[in-house]
Amino acid sequence: MSEKLRQHASLWLSLAVVLIIGLWPIATGDALDRETAFTVLSAIALASSLNILLGYTGYVSFGHVVFFGFGGYVGFYTINALGWSLWLALLAGGLSAGLLAYLLGVGILRLRGAYFALATIGINEAVRAFINNFRPFGGPTGMTLNFSVYKAYGGAMHALELVFYIMVALTLLVTLISYWVRTSKFGLGLLAIREDEDAAEVMGVVTPVAKNWAFVLSAIVPGMVGALYFFKNGTIEPGLAFPLHTSIEMIVMIMLGGQGTVLGPIVGAGGYEMLRDYLLVSPLFKNLQLAISGVLLLLIVLFIPRGLVGWLRQRYAKVRRWLI
């Protein structure tokens, strides 16, 4: 038993961190803590998903928010226009984002380095432009839920609580996926692609297939988070669904925590969101918060380029087992 515990030490640690953030608002019973934890957890879920592609496979996607927005739109549409339940909408959001990733992956994963990064930005803009002109999704006006939709979930208050529990579950799920990928043979193939794609191919990794599945895996949960987020938000429009800066923030979070590790994006996203929340509402900094978080990020990227977890791993050999 203790051997098993030790073997998966880093998984337990990662799950524990997510659980603590998830249980904290339940313990305090405070709605504000719940809202804060929701944004922190959604950041963790998005960053951990992107980490599968960016950290493990070494493909930098600057437009990853496209899956959040697209899944959000599909999920929102199924609730608003088709009258589906939130559960089905989550499924629809995740599957549609995964499908989109699969189709895109076939095309653009052939590109490497800067070309891939540029293509992902282009795709985000292209999908946004498409939705802007797509009538069933409301075009630029977007869609707004009727307040009575929440009645099916025991009123808005309970609906928001339910949304939070689902968010906790999704974040735990993405942590499990991330750990599984990191420790599986499939993940080993991805790491090989990251180090040297041609060498990986020679060693027997079927790189197009592996990359494409990494892309799909990294898109499904963001799609579900999108469906959940916009259900809670009550309104969706292209500007809210495809913000390019969120993509960049996701990358920053991963870099902060340490790319290519399971715990890194969790720590990075959690730390980044909490810092931003704190600066946004602190009486002293609330007018300067963007400048201060910018300076802090610069310092961290300059002096701890491997991210926190990467730095700890490098500095203290003994903790490596705990910090995969």
Place this chain on the structure above:
Amino acid sequence: MRRKLYLLLGLLLVASMVLAACGSKSSSSSGATSGNAKTVTVTIGFTQSKTGKYNEESTRQSDGLDLWIKQVNDKGGIKLGDGTVVKFKTVSYDDESSGDKVQQLYTRLITQDKADFLISPYSSGLTASAAIISEQYGKIMMATGAASDSIFSKGYERVYQLYTPASHYLTGAVDLLKSLDPNVKKVAFVYENSKFSTAVVKAAKEYAAQQGYNVVMFEGYDKGTTDFGAFINKIQDSGAEAVMGGGHFQDGSTLARQLYEKKLDIKYLALLVAPPDPSFGDLGDAALGVVGPSQWEASANYSPESAKAAGLTWFGPTSADFVKAYKAAYNEDPDYHSAGGYAAGLVLQKAIEDAGSIDAAKVKAALDKMDILTFFGHIKFNTTDAHGLQIGHSMIYIQWQKKDGKLVKEVVWPKEGATAAPLYPLKH
């Protein structure tokens, strides 16, 4: 060297947290008894776009609100029937003009800062996000700077709109064009692909078609567009004689400037949001002749007399008093965003006075019954199918004209409120 930097970073963080902890203890609404009269301080919460694309409009809006609070408090607050004196204070946060944090911040305003009443963020999209939170906690939210119709057909009971809704924004510009030149038939709509502008132009397009116009172009541009070259060429190809549309301030003024620079041969240009802003005049000759719908203008002639004539109750300062106070406080002319911010407070004040209480249910009942004329215009809310939708207020149309070599804003429509004859056709 590196160790020193970490130390510095750590110290900075610690210092900031300590300072913040010291500063954050002064929130939550309070009641104090002095002598016989009880003073209650009511907290008004809102988010402001201190950064991002709505910064300009949103800042003016909260400046207007702040002025109202200052005036009410300086006068000693509102005295209710039972002798209670109500004073106001605000709590606000930066929403960065983006939806990410709006719900979180409104939850904070309600649960932590104990806001009694809320003012909406600027823009319809952010207001729709905030409305769920305010409704859920049973808080009244005055929606100013949010002109979309759609929010108000979604079952919200406590959101009240100050602005004329989007569906009536440009219809007057069509009427004005018709009165100026019955021969013009070809109209082009070029608009920002956003919730608000699309709602406006869709309604205006329908109205124009009803009025016998031929809509030769109906095309949206993305938020943040800075080069309108392609659109301008297309307008030229379509043979349009009149152009309507726009979106928010930045894109609207850029579009006007580029239309002017390309010397496009059109007779009439009506844009949303940008022209009524005082800084639109900085465009110089590019601003000349441009028409814009405005929720409010300083020269609009609403007065206690016109209230009497219309059989309405007058409430609050006159336009002249408001403009004077605003100029004294901020050293600039107020625009309609400023007036909307002030009016949000003013209408809330009237509702609290009518209700004789700060109890949300009583104030809501007073708002439902409200039918008044203020310096901002007629205020009356829909209480049936689209609860909270503004049905009293109407738009004013302004045009930039030259007076003694200086660019000035003149009211050109409706005729009864006009301060000058319209300049027509546009001379590019």
